[in-house]
Amino acid sequence: MLVVAVIVVTAGVALVWTPFDPISVDVSARWLPPGWPHLLGTDASGRDILSLLMAGTRTTVFVAVGSGIIATVIGIALAALGALTARWLRESVAVLVDILIAFPVLIIATMIAAVWGRSLWVVIWAVGIGFGVSIARVTRPELRRVLHADFVLAARASGLTPAQTLWRHLLPNVAPVFIVQLSWAMAVAVLAEAGLSYLGFGASVTEPSWGLLLSDLQKYIGVHPLSVIWPGLAITVTVLGLNLLGDGLREATDPTLSRGRRRGHGGERAHVPGVVA
Template sequence: MTGAPVPEPGSSPDTPAGAPGTSPAATLRPARPRWQETLGLLARNPTAAIASLLLIAIVLIAIFDDTLAAEGPNDIDVAERLQSPSWEHPFGTDDLGRDILSRIILGASVSLRVGFLAVGFALVVGTLIGLLAGYYGRWVDDVLMRFMDMLFAFPAVLLAIAVLAVRGPGSGNTALAIGIVYTPIFARVTRASVLGVREEVYVRASRSVGASDWRILTRHILPNAAPPIIVQTSISLAFAVLAEAALSFLGLGTQPPNPSWGLMLAEGRSYIELAWWIAFFPGMAIFLTVLCFNLLGDGLRDVLDPRQRTQMSGSGAAVAADAGGEK
């Protein structure tokens, strides 16, 4: 014979679940997945949320550039050259009569593609090197990280120029050069995270039951070392776009007649006093994209940091409790 359920303190047996007087434990909802909680906390950060929306808009513009651009990137109309911003040409025209707004839209795909390819290369190679160095240590750590330190010792732009001097200019080689430059950064960030995770109890338990090194690295260490890597990815995307613009400005990146924000900036510097809009709008596109990536990285750093996350979750729970009390 089973006994009757014991009522919660402060409630009567006849009190329905969820009614006033029930304990908080009785009304708690199941915990949301971690990624949903992360997105929720990020959405409550107005700066990061606005930056995310702007980045989504920029990425969509880059994807649908051919549809959104009113003219082709190299549609020359000498009769319309150096026209100031107007309804027909919102961003004006350049010295060849090309529509600057269309070239900025089409240049978004070039600049972002180089940035994503470069950071993707650095993320994969640098994370792998950092995992191996941090997990195995000893001579593996010494060999891999001393090589990364050697690359890290070179100034970023000079190292990229050296790679392009060997490989030649172009968008693909620019992505490779920037990827090589940022590989040591990802390796150092990953190694530091792995060193803090590899001696945890769950890692030692997996090792004691005979789990392979690959399984331990991919199933236990990498997921728990991922937050700093995610933040570094967002910040590196900002600097990759900036580096691509700098190399294109120097004539080593994207080559004409392909549109690129850095190349457009270089083409407009000769007309800065006569036609300011030629250099101003590509510069604003670079500024806005880099700013949004940096703001998103700051928001991710706050959300993924355990202490900050606990404070944000606690404040959100308090606001929800106050709202429930007012009802």
């Protein structure tokens, strides 16, 4: 949570302030080493690397959140159709999901970018659709399992509509699985944006991006290797933070894991042969 919070706060600050203009070119300040006032140095165009990283954080958060929202809507809709509707519709949705999941997210994004041009929205929609299908495939069996539980059958017998049953009883019980998939989708969105921008299919040249910065700096890796570390480190830490956050939220929301922790802390000590308690 701390890592993700730092990323989000940095993106918010970068909306109103960065140490220097991230797109301002100053040839006289090319390749300045880390120090004051350029804490991480400058690049081949004299741009402040710290300012570029801060501005790129805005792009990263925008892509991650946008992809997460689209994946959530598509995933819940397909999972609900595949679990709560008539048999012929459930089977049709299952076939559709199996077909769509066969296409890797990055290939989908590359094909869309080849037709519509480079744009962050290409990355957002490609990752959102790709992982929305993945979320639906993982969540649908869980919904079907919970659907036959006694408390769900009682809720349906009391007159709740399928939508009310889904919202009140089904989704809360599949939340742990859903959260992990969603955090993974957001982490992959960060990697996809960086990778596609690096290849020239993601962010445009006027939009600060960690992938674009990495692409610009790697050309000079033999002369200024330290400069390449910063965007790569930012991408790695962000993806790691999102994955760890998803695992932590799963442990916090999964009742079985919570009971296991309580038993481990407050229950009887396990007896291990040869060890004196």
